[in-house]
Amino acid sequence: MSRVAVVTGGSRGIGRAVALRLAADGQAVVIAFGHSSAPADAVVAEIAGKGGQAAAVRADVADEAAVAGLFDVAEQRFGGVDVVVNAAGVMHLSPVAELDLDELDRMHRTNIRGTFVVGREAVRRIRRGGAIVNFSTSITRLSLPTYAAYAASKAAVEAISPILAKELRGRDVTVNAVAPGPTATELYFDGKDDATIERAAKMNPMERLGTPEDIAEVVASLAGPARWVNGQTIYVNGGVA
Template sequence: MAISTVEATGARVAVVTGGSGGIGSRTAVRLAEDGLAVVVGYTANRDAADAVVTEITANGGAAVAVRVDVADEQAVAAVFDTAEDRFGGVDVVVHAAARMRLSPLADLDLAVLDDMHRTNIRGTFVVARQAARRLRDGGAVITFSSSVVGLAFPEYGAYSASKGAVEALTLILARELRGRNITVNAVAPGPTATELFLQGKDAGTIARLADQPPLRRLGTPADVAEVVAFLAGPGHWINGQVVRANGGIV
């Protein structure tokens, strides 16, 4: 576990899963820019998580990196324990950890399906349960769906099914937290230039996907992090929604 040398006193606190790369890492840095202390949850890449912590602390922020299997309830509880012990509580939960494997349904290895759904569905339930129990009133929960739920791309069946489950859970949690002034929303990025998205795609496929939105480009992790930062902040009335941050792709 890597810990910053900067203590956060009276700051809002965010837990970001999947915080070592892609959208999660940019989100962690962006929330720190807004003054939040950040717990950077990572699965395996400790060096990348430590780099996020270093970037945050170099700019005067507070951060800690903690390894976590998001589908393990004890491990997720320990992440919240770290946030409470180190920074005093949890105000924002951003659940960005996910797996994506593509296959036609006829060829899908069910072991791959089980592994992906363990992270994407069970992991979301486990993180959301801790958030519901331990988030301070006035906070925010942001989960991640995907615009492919509506786009129905071939070979995305298993992944899209898992993200459809995330959307359903998110909208229900928003209603279950009624009366606590906690917003719960999902962000559904479109094609975004992350390692997870780019893996296994040739240049022609990437160019075709980049040309689909009216903005005619892939999104960037920073684009999506701006949306998350807005939803994590106070002063808005967006709750129980799926925000499709996809450049206008339909």
């Protein structure tokens, strides 16, 4: 029986790369998307074209009923849930003095409440031997100006994950967070000029931005063979310090 993964934010960027990688590893994948169905349908078609199994479901990660429906699809279509990758997230950059509090609430709803809602449903549904992977950011360590609100929302994810790992004692389920550094995605490029992107690429000893596939490689390990890594935040950033 193949493992079954639920990937939120799986239609774009890092989430898309994760969905494709898990499918390539033989897992059936249910992709949750928030808005346009076209990108999610394209990922499903790409997986199916390579002989894999996938489905796409519209689901707001902060909505309990929508997330329950997402897990229902995984169970009905593929028989259960073994892996939950919570890659959905939003980012708004602003100095604290100029912060739009509505944007703060939006990040809180998706990045923090969404992690709780998805995590709660995962605890109720995930099978023994499963894995939960949440997403933080290396910005929690770098303390860059304009990132305060976003970093705060992701620091909450780092707090949630090891506690959830302990709450799952005896279930043989791991819970970890992955914290990417600057990664070449639409979300990262939004609002940044070329000079800013070039500086970010030089921040690590590898002297490049990460790729979504770099991050997906680590997630795939946590979602499969890396059973002795639990309750950790893994910084995947090429050595940014």
